[in-house]
Amino acid sequence: DAGVIQSPRHEVTEMGQEVTLRCKPISGHNSLFWYRQTMMRGLELLIYFNNNVPIDDSGMPEDRFSAKMPNASFSTLKIQPSEPRDSAVYFCASSTTATQETQYFGPGTRLLVL
Amino acid sequence: SQQGEEDPQALSIQEGENATMNCSYKTSINNLQWYRQNSGRGLVHLILIRSNEREKHSGRLRVTLDTSKKSSSLLITASRAADTASYFCATNTNAGKSTFGDGTTLTVKP
Numbered sequence: 001d002a003g004v005i006q007s008p009r010h011e012v013t014e015m016g017q018e019v020t021l022r023c024k025p026i027s028g029h030n031s032l033f034w035y036r037q038t039m040m041r042g043l044e045l046l047i048y049f050n051n052n053v054p055i056d057d058s059g060m061p062e063d064r065f066s067a068k069m070p071n072a073s074f075s076t077l078k079i080q081p082s083e084p085r086d087s088a089v090y091f092c093a094s095s096t097t098a099t100q101e102t103q104y105f106g107p108g109t110r111l112l113v114l
Numbered sequence: 115s116q117q118g119e120e121d122p123q124a125l126s127i128q129e130g131e132n133a134t135m136n137c138s139y140k141t142s143i144n145n146l147q148w149y150r151q152n153s154g155r156g157l158v159h160l161i162l163i164r165s166n167e168r169e170k171h172s173g174r175l176r177v178t179l180d181t182s183k184k185s186s187s188l189l190i191t192a193s194r195a196a197d198t199a200s201y202f203c204a205t206n207t208n209a210g211k212s213t214f215g216d217g218t219t220l221t222v223k224p
Contacts, residue, residue: 004156033211043157043202043214056211091156101145101206105156 004106006092012112018080021109024073025094033103034067034077035091043091049075082113120203120218128223133190135218137203138183144206146179148188151200151217160188160201195224 005024013019025032033048047057052069060067064083069075079086089110093103121136137146145164149157163170163179163186170177176189190197200219204212 035214042216045211045213048211093157101147101162101212102159103157103204103212104159105149107156 004092004094004104006090006106006109008109009107010110010112012114013082014114015083016081017113018078019082019086019111019113021077021090021092021111023075023077023092023106025075025092026104027073029094029096029104030072031095032069032075033093033095034075035093036088037091037108038088046077079111082111084113087111087113120201120215122218123216124219124221126221126223127193129193129195131193131222133193133197133220133222135188135201135220137186137188137215139186139203139205140184141205141207143181144208146177146186147204147206147212148175148177148186149202149204149214151202153199157202190220193220193222195222198222 004026007022030051034046035043036046037043044059046059047067048055049069065079067077089108091105091108093105095103119138125133127133143165145162147162148160150160151157161172161175161177163177165181174191179186198221200217202214202217204214206212
């Protein structure tokens, strides 16, 4: 299996621009998680889905952030408009629904907002 | 504050020595997991210990869990330079999501 796939791996954009991060979970995994990692705040759970349905989005910082999972093999995290404080590494992870115990992380997207 | 908090924040040892990291948490858990993150990479799952288990081994890793103290420890024996990474504990509750601590940065000097 290819593992969790994220794209792009690096993104540099200017403040105010829309940013879309993409994730393909491991085939057969029914839970998908979006995390943000910064030096100041560590690893934060933004949102997670079960069977394509958002279960907990309490970690989404504000309305500028939105996430979708239109099918079992694809999810997006969108930031509109982006701000410099959104600069971070964004990770996607997936796990099987039955346990949600072991999460398999993607390589991350390193976002820099200028 | 975080459900899981690692201690120490940073640890530097010589190759061949053992490394011990601790994790404390606040609420009842179903299980606790340890992950490793190499610089610039995603997290990799190392080991899971359930709330009814007290100790678990995997290769050079030994994890203990004390639910009465709400704490866990990760021991890496005979450390290698390749063990240099950040180590995170994550707690899983009935809510179904894992909560990660801030991590311990381990440096193993050759």
